[in-house]
Amino acid sequence: MLFRRSCTYNVEQSTRHYAKSSVTLCNLGVGATFGETILHDLPRDSTVVTKTTCELLRVEQQDFRLIWEKNKELMNDIFTNCKLKNGFGPSVQQTAAATSPTKRPLSPDHPNPALPITETPSPAMSRMGWALRTLLVADNSSCLKDRKVSGKLIRKCAPGTELVDWLVNLAPIVHTRAQAAGMWQALVEEGVLTHVNKEQPFKDKCFLYRFRLDEEGGAAAVGIPQAEDQHAANEHIREALSALFQRGPDATLRMILRKPSHERTSEELELVFEELVHIAALSHLSTSIKRELSSIFVFEAHAQAGTILFNQGDEGRSWYILLKGSVDVVIHGKGTVATLKTGDDFGKLALINDAPRAATIVLKENNCHLLRVDKEHFNRILRDVEANTLRLQEHGKDVLVLERVAKQRGQHSAFKYTVMSGTPAKMLEHLLETRLGQSVGGMDPFLDDFLLTHIVFMPVVQLVDELANYFHCDTHEDAQTPEDREYIVNFKKRVIQFMQKWVMAVRHAAFEEPSVCDFIEDLAAEVEADPDLNEETSIVHNVLTQMARYQEDRNQNAGQKWKLPPNGQPICLFSGNATPSKTVIRPDDDIIFRVYCADHTYCTLRFPMHTTAELIKACAADKLQLNRGPEDLCLVEVKSNGERSVFKDNDVSIPTGLSLNGRLFVSVKDHLDALTQLQEQECPTEGVDIDLEILSTKELAYHITLFEWDLFYAVHEYELLYHTFGRHHFGKITANLDVFLRRFNEVQYWIVTELVSTPSLSKRVGLVRKFIKLAAYCKEYQNLNAFFAVVMGLSNMAVSRLQQTWEKIPSKFRKIFQEFEALIDPSRNHRAYRVFVGKLQPPLIPFMPLLLKDMTFAHEGNKTSLDGLVNFEKMHMMAQTMRTIRFCRSRSLGLEPPSPKSEGEVRSYISSFRVIDNQRVLTAMSQKVEPTRKL
Numbered sequence: 001m002l003f004r005r006s007c008t009y010n011v012e013q014s015t016r017h018y019a020k021s022s023v024t025l026c027n028l029g030v031g032a033t034f035g036e037t038i039l040h041d042l043p044r045d046s047t048v049v050t051k052t053t054c055e056l057l058r059v060e061q062q063d064f065r066l067i068w069e070k071n072k073e074l075m076n077d078i079f080t081n082c083k084l085k086n087g088f089g090p091s092v093q094q095t096a097a098a099t100s101p102t103k104r105p106l107s108p109d110h111p112n113p114a115l116p117i118t119e120t121p122s123p124a125m126s127r128m129g130w131a132l133r134t135l136l137v138a139d140n141s142s143c144l145k146d147r148k149v150s151g152k153l154i155r156k157c158a159p160g161t162e163l164v165d166w167l168v169n170l171a172p173i174v175h176t177r178a179q180a181a182g183m184w185q186a187l188v189e190e191g192v193l194t195h196v197n198k199e200q201p202f203k204d205k206c207f208l209y210r211f212r213l214d215e216e217g218g219a220a221a222v223g224i225p226q227a228e229d230q231h232a233a234n235e236h237i238r239e240a241l242s243a244l245f246q247r248g249p250d251a252t253l254r255m256i257l258r259k260p261s262h263e264r265t266s267e268e269l270e271l272v273f274e275e276l277v278h279i280a281a282l283s284h285l286s287t288s289i290k291r292e293l294s295s296i297f298v299f300e301a302h303a304q305a306g307t308i309l310f311n312q313g314d315e316g317r318s319w320y321i322l323l324k325g326s327v328d329v330v331i332h333g334k335g336t337v338a339t340l341k342t343g344d345d346f347g348k349l350a351l352i353n354d355a356p357r358a359a360t361i362v363l364k365e366n367n368c369h370l371l372r373v374d375k376e377h378f379n380r381i382l383r384d385v386e387a388n389t390l391r392l393q394e395h396g397k398d399v400l401v402l403e404r405v406a407k408q409r410g411q412h413s414a415f416k417y418t419v420m421s422g423t424p425a426k427m428l429e430h431l432l433e434t435r436l437g438q439s440v441g442g443m444d445p446f447l448d449d450f451l452l453t454h455i456v457f458m459p460v461v462q463l464v465d466e467l468a469n470y471f472h473c474d475t476h477e478d479a480q481t482p483e484d485r486e487y488i489v490n491f492k493k494r495v496i497q498f499m500q501k502w503v504m505a506v507r508h509a510a511f512e513e514p515s516v517c518d519f520i521e522d523l524a525a526e527v528e529a530d531p532d533l534n535e536e537t538s539i540v541h542n543v544l545t546q547m548a549r550y551q552e553d554r555n556q557n558a559g560q561k562w563k564l565p566p567n568g569q570p571i572c573l574f575s576g577n578a579t580p581s582k583t584v585i586r587p588d589d590d591i592i593f594r595v596y597c598a599d600h601t602y603c604t605l606r607f608p609m610h611t612t613a614e615l616i617k618a619c620a621a622d623k624l625q626l627n628r629g630p631e632d633l634c635l636v637e638v639k640s641n642g643e644r645s646v647f648k649d650n651d652v653s654i655p656t657g658l659s660l661n662g663r664l665f666v667s668v669k670d671h672l673d674a675l676t677q678l679q680e681q682e683c684p685t686e687g688v689d690i691d692l693e694i695l696s697t698k699e700l701a702y703h704i705t706l707f708e709w710d711l712f713y714a715v716h717e718y719e720l721l722y723h724t725f726g727r728h729h730f731g732k733i734t735a736n737l738d739v740f741l742r743r744f745n746e747v748q749y750w751i752v753t754e755l756v757s758t759p760s761l762s763k764r765v766g767l768v769r770k771f772i773k774l775a776a777y778c779k780e781y782q783n784l785n786a787f788f789a790v791v792m793g794l795s796n797m798a799v800s801r802l803q804q805t806w807e808k809i810p811s812k813f814r815k816i817f818q819e820f821e822a823l824i825d826p827s828r829n830h831r832a833y834r835v836f837v838g839k840l841q842p843p844l845i846p847f848m849p850l851l852l853k854d855m856t857f858a859h860e861g862n863k864t865s866l867d868g869l870v871n872f873e874k875m876h877m878m879a880q881t882m883r884t885i886r887f888c889r890s891r892s893l894g895l896e897p898p899s900p901k902s903e904g905e906v907r908s909y910i911s912s913f914r915v916i917d918n919q920r921v922l923t924a925m926s927q928k929v930e931p932t933r934k935l
């Protein structure tokens with residue numbers, strides 16, 4: 001008798017196992033175990049008696065419990081084994097339920113490796129099953145026997161170990177037990193062979209398995225096979241066994257991958273790891289990460305083509321690799337945009353960006369196999385090491401290229417991937433699908449970049465068209481399920497949000513196109529009528545109010561008229577605006593200007609600002625009676641130094657694009673060389689002549705800053721793009737930017753003109769001191785544009801050579817000036833200035849030429865289109881510069897006015913300086929006031 005104490009034994013010699021009624025229930029052989037009820041503190045329910053001389057290994061109760069906790073699966077095997085063999089003890093289910101916290105549910109999320117992965121066995125595997133069973137049944141000594149399990153007779157079942165033995169003996173190609181077990185598992189995963197309780201995959205253990213044929217109990221299941229059947233089975237095995245042999249390792253692998261990770265043994269993990277090495281989608285990952293993945297990858301098999309794995313708009317819960325089969329990537333309104341095949345991965349986007357699914361994934365074939373990593377594991381293992389580049393394709397072509405960002409660009413962005421390039425439509429879709437409708441505060445940097453630069457790659461008309469299509473997507477669909485409706489309503493909300501952000505990003509420029517205004521009105525009407533969009537009402541009202549304000553302002557200022565004097569700044573002749581100082585130049589404002597011809601006769605023209613060079617040329621030629629065809633003529637600027645620059649026929653903003661003292665000429669193309677500048681271009685521009693000494697320097701700086709703030713404020717961020725791509729590119733005017741840039745030159749040359757036209761040395765010294773102070777005040781007021789202009793004026797060759805003057809400047813002033821010069825030093829890409837300005841808070845007026853240089857650098861150094869996709873990195877660079885402008889004026893200018901001494905005079909004086917912008921003339925004048933000393 002062995003059961004006296006609470007312990008379990010591992011039997012090393014034969015042992016007889018008796019039931020209470022003293023009837024022998026079964027014989028336990030070497031290797032069998034018994035006594036496991038101690039785990040549950042249950043009384044012994046049978047007696048165990050040794051049959052021969054036995055050697056036993058005993059495990060004490062507390063140790064057994066410990067081992068159980070650590071090796072649940074193994075222990076489970078033991079119990080199942082005992083139950084099936086002995087028909088007593090706690091049932092597997094009871095034991096598992098009582099002790100294991102992870103009872104395996106049968107869902108695709110938690111696959112059960114004991115169940116088949118196909119709905120029905122494939123013909124090949126059915127046939128193979130039939131052949132193997134036929135031979136087994138025919139073999140009288142074989143293991144396939146009727147057995148009683150838990151009092152129930154199970155026909156023709158065999159323990160896994162014996163099936164393995166049999167197969168190893170049968171087939172010379174099978175060398176190891178593991179190979180044979182894999183082959184049986186291949187039959188199990190198609191349901192040809194099953195564990196009698198459907199709880200185990202194939203194991204080279206004592207679990208009992210039987211053929212499906214016997215389960216079904218059909219005619220084929222009974223009786224000894226006929227000789228011809230045996231012959232056919234033999235033949236079939238000879239031909240097809242190697243195919244089964246080859247399927248073994250994969251079946252084993254799938255079986256491991258369907259087990260919960262804590263049940264995978266270290267050898268099994270090694271097997272999985274060796275497989276992962278061959279998967280392309282993982283090739284960029286390190287060995288240690290692949291090892292980690294080996295334990296958490298889940299195998300999923302889907303039998304039916306047409307199964308939806310997940311829907312567009314769903315929350316992302318897993319990442320997938322396609323092991324077998326193919327899937328369609330389907331997008332609302334587009335249908336199937338791509339088909340992914342074996343080795344491809346998908347579903348990463350939503351996980352990385354915490355965004356909804358960008359597409360629906362539908363299985364294209366029956367029996368697709370996938371590897372799945374769930375979000376928690378993905379975040380833990382992969383989120384920081386996933387591929388650097390992600391390419392999304394549609395119809396075989398890249399449509400969106402995303403790149404991982406090490407450091408987030410903007411504080412607000414929660415996105416780990418940034419758009420590098422894409423087609424305009426796909427980028428918009430990506431924005432609407434993933435970047436809107438999120439609870440991320442503020443403006444997403446990609447959205448902002450897109451809104452600031454889309455005019456380069458997606459004209460407003462096209463953008464609004466696409467938005468309207470998205471917004472009205474439901475009108476094309478007849479039947480809507482509640483899910484469809486929810487998706488559609490969400491999408492409408494995103495379109496509304498997009499409009500809101502659009503207006504926020506570019507203000508009135510969003511309303512310039514009539515189709516945008518129509519669309520906004522359309523949105524408003526729909527929001528009003530649709531109770532599902534109730535929450536959006538306030539957003540739409542806000543947009544409508546801004547639009548109404550813009551339209552009112554536009555009506556008030558309609559017919560604004562400007563005059564471009566022969567030299568100097570444009571003057572507003574008429575404006576409906578109550579505060580003319582804030583006047584913005586608009587595309588349909590008229591401007592009056594002169595056009596000369598070679599003999600210096602001129603005509604005066606009046607045209608809207610957006611008129612093309614071609615039209616101006618034709619009209620001027622007509623007025624000046626140049627009897628030549630338009631193809632022989634060109635419109636050209638002649639600068640005060642005689643330099644000429646020809647306009648393209650489709651250039652716009654022509655008059656404001658002239659240099660300070662430049663003149664517009666219409667000329668026969670072949671006679672361009674004959675054009676000469678006018679006498680008056682070498683003289684000072686029109687302006688107030690005043691004794692500067694009497695004006696307060698601080699007041700000068702103050703009013704210069706107010707004046708320039710208004711000019712700066714009128715410049716729209718878009719004008720930087722228009723300017724960079726060329727006046728002809730968008731057909732949009734750059735007049736406000738032109739005027740601001742002219743102002744920079746005006747201030748710079750004003751400094752030089754004043755100094756070289758002051759004959760008195762003492763007055764010149766006084767002026768230099770005044771200008772240094774002026775620069776200091778401009779810097780204090782954060783008007784860096786004027787600061788640069790004044791310091792550059794003082795550094796102009798015509799001024800810096802005035803030795804006698806500089807000698808008389810007190811060293812304190814000279815030192816300050818040196819510091820200023822260091823600040824405008826262009827070396828290392830204006831590093832000194834960039835560091836300085838980087839510390840300032842708005843409001844401030846930036847040194848505009850440097851922003852334009854940055855734009856040009858981004859433009860010339862990068863292609864706009866890369867392999868047919870918009871190079872969005874370039875757009876991002878440009879948007880950064882455009883955002884600088886937005887930042888500078890993000891607070892209104894509220895300078896403390898200096899005590900007024902000469903306010904009225906200063907204001908009119910600073911609005912138009914007398915300026916010579918011909919360097920040769922200025923140097924000559926400088927020579928005159930201070931001739932070069934003879935050595």
Ligand SMILES: Nc1ncnc2c1ncn2[C@@H]1O[C@@H]2COP(=O)(O)O[C@H]2[C@H]1O
Binds near residue numbers: 348350351394
């Ligand atoms: N052209 C495409 N547009 C969107 N998603 C695509 C495209 N091609 C492949 N996909 C994949 O489809 C997946 C849908 O879910 P995710 O958004 O998580 O990640 C997406 C991509 O991995």
